[in-house]
Amino acid sequence: MGCDGGTIPRRDELVRVKKKPETKDKDAELAFKWRCCSITQETLQQPIVVCHLGKLYNKVSLIEALLDRGALSESFKHVKSLKDVRELKLTENPEAGKNDSSAAYICPVLGLEMTGKFRFVALWSCGCAFSERALKEIGTKTCHKCSAPFVEDDVIVINGTEEDMPLMKERMEKRKQANKKKTKTVIKVEESDVSSSCASSSKVEEAGRKRKANDVSHSKIANVISVGKVTKQEELKKMKADYSVAKDKQATDVYKSLFTSHKSEKEQNRAHWVTYNPFYN
Structure with missing residues (x-):
C-alpha cells in the first residue's frame, strides 16, 4: 500500500501519536522576570521596587494598581500599600545598551549581571541589591554598598524559587510584627510628649497668673507706699x-x-x- 509516485509512508504519518507537552524556555522565562514588571509585564524602569517575596515592580504601575483595587490578582494580595515594598538602589551596568544580551544592572561588588543566571538579594533596611555570592563570600552584617547595618531577616531573595517562598513569607511576618511594635512605641512616646507638654503649659499658665497677681499687688503697694520721692x-x-x-x-x-x-x-x-x-x- 503506497502513495502516488511509489513512496512508502512512515508509521507516524499513518498513526496519530500523542504529542509531547511543550517545554518552556527557561532562559526566556528568567529574562522576562528580571526585565519586566510583575503586574503589567512592561519593561522595568526606575524607580523599581521589590516586595517581601522578592518580586519586581515598576513603582508607578504598582501605585496605579493599588488605586484600582481590582487590578491586583491573588498572587499580589500581600502588597496592600507602599509600606509593603522597598525601592531598590541598583547599580547600573556600564556595558548596557551595547548589545541585547547585556543586563541593565550589575552587582556592585563582583560585577555579575542581573539577568537571572545568578541569584541576587536585596536588603529591606536600605534597599541595596547585590549578588548572593557577594553576601556569602564577604559575610559581614553591613551593606556592601552603603555600609548600613542589617539583620538576617532583612535579606530578600529577588525572583526566588518556590523553595525560597516559605522563608520569604516567614521573614515578611517578622518584619510586619517588628513594624507594629515600632508604631506602638512611637504612639506611646507621642502621647507622653503631648501629656507632658499639656502639663508644662498648664504650669506655665498658672505661673503666669500668679506673676500677674503679684505684679498687680506690687503695683498697688508701690502706688500706696511711694510715688517718686513721696513717703x-x-x-x-x-x-x-x-x-x-x-x-x-x-x-x-x-x-x-x-x-x-x-x-x-x-x-x-x-x-x-x-x-x-x-x-x-
Whole structure:
C-alpha cells in the first residue's frame, strides 16, 4: 500500500501519536522576570521596587494598581500599600545598551549581571541589591554598598524559587510584627510628649497668673507706699478729703497752675487748657 509516485509512508504519518507537552524556555522565562514588571509585564524602569517575596515592580504601575483595587490578582494580595515594598538602589551596568544580551544592572561588588543566571538579594533596611555570592563570600552584617547595618531577616531573595517562598513569607511576618511594635512605641512616646507638654503649659499658665497677681499687688503697694520721692505718710495725707493742692508746700507752682483752684485761674475768662470748667462757656 503506497502513495502516488511509489513512496512508502512512515508509521507516524499513518498513526496519530500523542504529542509531547511543550517545554518552556527557561532562559526566556528568567529574562522576562528580571526585565519586566510583575503586574503589567512592561519593561522595568526606575524607580523599581521589590516586595517581601522578592518580586519586581515598576513603582508607578504598582501605585496605579493599588488605586484600582481590582487590578491586583491573588498572587499580589500581600502588597496592600507602599509600606509593603522597598525601592531598590541598583547599580547600573556600564556595558548596557551595547548589545541585547547585556543586563541593565550589575552587582556592585563582583560585577555579575542581573539577568537571572545568578541569584541576587536585596536588603529591606536600605534597599541595596547585590549578588548572593557577594553576601556569602564577604559575610559581614553591613551593606556592601552603603555600609548600613542589617539583620538576617532583612535579606530578600529577588525572583526566588518556590523553595525560597516559605522563608520569604516567614521573614515578611517578622518584619510586619517588628513594624507594629515600632508604631506602638512611637504612639506611646507621642502621647507622653503631648501629656507632658499639656502639663508644662498648664504650669506655665498658672505661673503666669500668679506673676500677674503679684505684679498687680506690687503695683498697688508701690502706688500706696511711694510715688517718686513721696513717703507713705505724705501719700496718706493726699487721700484725705480736706487735702488741697494749693495748700501743699511740696507741690511746685507749675503743678498747682494745672488746677482751677490756682490764683491764675480766677483772673482768666476762658476755659482752662487742661480741665473743663463750664463756668467759662
